[in-house]
Amino acid sequence: PVALVEVPAGKELEAIALLEADPAVAYAETDALAFAPGAPAPSIPMQPQAASSPPAVSATGYQPNDPGWAQQWAPRRIKAHEAWELTTGSAQVVVAVVDSGIDLTHPEFAGRLLPGFDYVQWDSQPQDEYGHGTHAAGIIAASGDNGAGVAGLGWHVKILPLRVLDRDGSGTASNVASAISNAANQHADVINLSLALSGPNETVLNAILFARGNGVAVVASAGNDTQPGQAPAPVRYPARYAEVIAVAASTHWEDWATYSNGGPEVDFAAPGGEASDPILSTGLSGGTAMLYGTSMAAAYVSGVMALLRSQTPDLTQNEIEQTLRATADKIGSYPYN
16 A cells, blocks of 8 residues: 655655655655646637648548548548548447546547546546646547547547646646556556656556556656757656656657657657647537647557557457557657767
């Protein structure tokens, strides 16, 4: 069991030393900060908005009738419309979105939200007040071909919303760990962590190990800390852990997103967009929003894994990960100086 202990400001290291001297204590650490990289844009009405260079809608594959589909360059870039000819997602597949919650009344998720939890307010209503979690969930599982809004990757996939980030996009590592363990106990297939920690955290790592031991895939964003003209900043925790699928961001043109963190820990890159060419997905108040970052990239990988699980339910999570690695486009390497 893990216990939270409140100590006076400035006394954290002293308290840790005292606790670690107790043979009954396995370890002691500060409760790291959790946060959503970047800031969300406000919800926008569904109106045509041209990207910097929007690709033509391919005539191949399944073309959904969602009005936002023409603006959704990212799922077309990863050929989601071709995957939809095989599966549009199974209701037997569950993706836990550990984030700022979800817009609980958003029509794109109607009938597909499992009972979640709000670790910020400590209740059973994980209502999103920030927009980030709703946006990530839409990438993963907004209803497709319903004549409204946008198309997510898994149209029938279930979402388990677990709110750990407040209205400012901030939270604690202890709540993230609790949410990961909760998702594993509820038999989620994939846990999406479009968030970062201020540093390594053993409590979060133990929760990840618990989830992995129960066959759950854990996907996390690499971070958005790279400065213009600089080599990629180091991958953020929890994506930095070997047991986590770390996702960097690529652009519309499959180039390295200049803000994206990188390093040997990165497993995949996926569309994250740019400020001038963001990702369209679901937003607050039943609307849509445009964001960019490795958070969006991680959600795309979680969505693809959900589709793979839907199509091939007998595969283990390790086999699904190996399939992704074997079939992903090899578009280049990190731009290290």
